[in-house]
Amino acid sequence: MKKFEQDLFSSNQDFLPCIIYWWRFVEDVICLWNGPHQLLDSLVTYLNSRYPSINFTIELGGKNLNFLDLSIYKGFHEFGVYRKHTCTDVLIQGDSYCPISHKLAGFHS
Numbered sequence: 577m578k579k580f581e582q583d584l585f586s587s588n589q590d591f592l593p594c595i596i597y598w599w600r601f602v603e604d605v606i607c608l609w610n611g612p613h614q615l616l617d618s619l620v621t622y623l624n625s626r627y628p629s630i631n632f633t634i635e636l637g638g639k640n641l642n643f644l645d646l647s648i649y650k651g652f653h654e655f656g657v658y659r660k661h662t663c664t665d666v667l668i669q670g671d672s673y674c675p676i677s678h679k680l681a682g683f684h685s
Contacts, residue, residue: 591615
């Protein structure tokens, strides 16, 4: 992904000035876009044409956008904790075959 980003930002594509910021955590990317939808479509087409094994999709934010475990709210970029509706808040089952230090790590952090 690092090489992918280096190639992207060293290219002279028309849509690059519309990218306000681009942050990546492993394979998840959040991008603040300030441009027309036609150029956004060009960005996604370009991203998906680079490597067949990497597929980008977009999610347009409304009042807020959920990214990883954050809810990012429009305006002043206020943040909140995001939990999927399938979240059980169970870190490691108590009867699992894991060291006790791993089971307690969630409580200590």
